[in-house]
Amino acid sequence: xxxxxxxxxxxxxxxxxxxxxxxxxxxxxxxxxxxxxxxxxxxxxxxxxxxxxxxxxxxxxxxxxxxxxxxxxxxxxxxxxxxxxxxxxxxxxxxxxxxxxxxxxxxxxxxxxxxxxxxxxxxxxxxxxxxxxxxxxxxxxxxxxxxxxxxxxxxxxxxxxxxxxxxxxxxxxxxxxxxxxxxxxxxxxxxxxxxxxxxxxxxxxxxxxxxxxxxxxxxxxxxxxxxxxxxxxxxxxxxxxxxxxxxxxxxxxxxxxxxxxxxxxxxxxxxxxxxxxxxxxxxxxxxx
Amino acid sequence: xxxxxxxxxxxxxxxxxxxxxxxxxxxxxxxxxxxxxxxxxxxxxxxxxxxxxxxxxxxxxxxxxxxxxxxxxxxxxxxxxxxxxxxxxxxxxxxxxxxxxxxxxxxxxxxxxxxxxxxxxxxxxxxxxxxxxxxxxxxxxxxxxxxxxxxxxxxxxxxxxxxx
Numbered sequence: 001x002x003x004x005x006x007x008x009x010x011x012x013x014x015x016x017x018x019x020x021x022x023x024x025x026x027x028x029x030x031x032x033x034x035x036x037x038x039x040x041x042x043x044x045x046x047x048x049x050x051x052x053x054x055x056x057x058x059x060x061x062x063x064x065x066x067x068x069x070x071x072x073x074x075x076x077x078x079x080x081x082x083x084x085x086x087x088x089x090x091x092x093x094x095x096x097x098x099x100x101x102x103x104x105x106x107x108x109x110x111x112x113x114x115x116x117x118x119x120x121x122x123x124x125x126x127x128x129x130x131x132x133x134x135x136x137x138x139x140x141x142x143x144x145x146x147x148x149x150x151x152x153x154x155x156x157x158x159x160x161x162x163x164x165x166x167x168x169x170x171x172x173x174x175x176x177x178x179x180x181x182x183x184x185x186x187x188x189x190x191x192x193x194x195x196x197x198x199x200x201x202x203x204x205x206x207x208x209x210x211x212x213x214x215x216x217x218x219x220x221x222x223x224x225x226x227x228x229x230x231x232x233x234x235x236x237x238x239x240x241x242x243x244x245x246x247x248x249x250x251x252x253x254x255x256x257x258x259x260x261x262x263x264x265x266x267x268x269x270x271x272x273x274x275x276x277x278x279x280x281x282x283x284x285x286x287x288x
Numbered sequence: 289x290x291x292x293x294x295x296x297x298x299x300x301x302x303x304x305x306x307x308x309x310x311x312x313x314x315x316x317x318x319x320x321x322x323x324x325x326x327x328x329x330x331x332x333x334x335x336x337x338x339x340x341x342x343x344x345x346x347x348x349x350x351x352x353x354x355x356x357x358x359x360x361x362x363x364x365x366x367x368x369x370x371x372x373x374x375x376x377x378x379x380x381x382x383x384x385x386x387x388x389x390x391x392x393x394x395x396x397x398x399x400x401x402x403x404x405x406x407x408x409x410x411x412x413x414x415x416x417x418x419x420x421x422x423x424x425x426x427x428x429x430x431x432x433x434x435x436x437x438x439x440x441x442x443x444x445x446x447x448x449x450x451x452x
Contacts, residue, residue: 021371023327023329023334023335023336023371024327024336024338024369024371026298026327027300027325027326027327027336027338028338030300030302030325030327030452031302031325031338034323034340034342034343036340036342036366038363039352039353039356039357040353040356040357057349057350058349060349060350097349125363173357173361173363173364211357211358212358212430243432244432244433244436245350285350287347287348
């Protein structure tokens with residue numbers, strides 16, 4: 001008896017909820033879907049060394065302090081490289097939500113750096129669907145070191161450039177991939193085994209292991225090599241940890257420099273021999 | 289007002305304003321959304337709302353990213369909905385109560401909402417303010433930001449529905 005009542009009751013309840021479900025379906029059909037741009041393909045503007053598709057948002061100052069320690073194989077005497085730290089300070093500013101600029105200084109070869117980054121295609125779902133994002137990145141580097149071999153360099157010879165197209169796809173909420181073709185031009189080559197124009201194909205990705213932690217990796221394959229090549233392709237592994245307005249990035253890489261010319265074309269470190277560098281980046285955003 | 293309800297007609301809005309505020313001594317977090325939509329059947333008193341989560345805009349871009357990515361998981365749960373029925377319709381005054389199911393973050397809750405209802409120039413004007421608790425909707429707030437996010441988040445809804 002009781003069971004029957006329950007069945008009848010639930011029948012009426014479901015009729016009732018069916019009615020307003022019908023109204024909701026009617027509403028869904030009426031409303032045209034908006035275009036939603038994919039957010040947070042990467043947590044930060046960098047994958048490890050490589051730039052990601054993300055730009056600094058409008059009127060936001062994104063201050064990043066990057067550290068790269070000496071070779072881990074230096075052993076205990078140099079505290080596994082910590083005694084020989086390189087650092088770079090980078091100020092990124094968002095001119096619009098899609099265009100940002102940056103100014104940075106690395107103490108590696110006393111390098112000044114200026115860049116412009118612009119999103120030209122944005123991955124989206126909904127009304128307008130776009131499967132990938134494409135961001136372009138251009139930077140110019142000025143070596144201000146005046147010691148040793150740099151002593152006689154003219155201003156023009158101190159310049160080098162990078163042009164990149166950063167093609168990314170957020171596959172699902174955890175996995176994002178990047179394909180980064182780059183051209184590095186050096187106004188002067190520092191050794192006969194270097195090239196003026198270097199083509200590099202960067203591959204990068206991240207996998208979120210929790211909402212606030214991701215594992216990142218990148219590989220930079222040099223496509224044209226000089227005859228007597230002395231450098232290595234860059235391979236880096238990293239971990240991003242996000243806490244509110246900060247992102248901490250920890251990584252291990254065979255790249256010593258923290259700007260494109262250096263980490264794309266001039267890596268002396270190797271994974272095979274364990275000549276690796278530990279690094280970390282701290283970033284903080286300020287809303288201006 | 290009651291006389292109008294004799295017509296079986298549906299009323300709709302495509303730009304319902306939804307606003308929410310989380311107030312704590314440390315920080316106030318608020319967001320606006322004017323991409324929500326509503327449909328009201330004046331013959332039955334049924335009213336439904338649909339709110340695209342990614343339509344919420346914040347003062348700080350990073351807040352918006354965290355809201356969508358870490359809290360609402362809006363790619364997985366793109367909409368919040370409310371399916372309700374005005375209590376004792378059509379015998380109502382200006383102050384009304386709506387009984388219905390609210391769905392946020394894929395989690396449904398039965399709830400009674402109080403608000404006001406007015407009729408002006410062929411349009412129904414609906415206003416309601418109510419509060420929700422994030423944890424009721426399975427939205428996890430890590431202990432590190434616990435003090436920055438209010439336990440009860442106040443949501444206000446403002447809609448002008450015109451005949452369809």
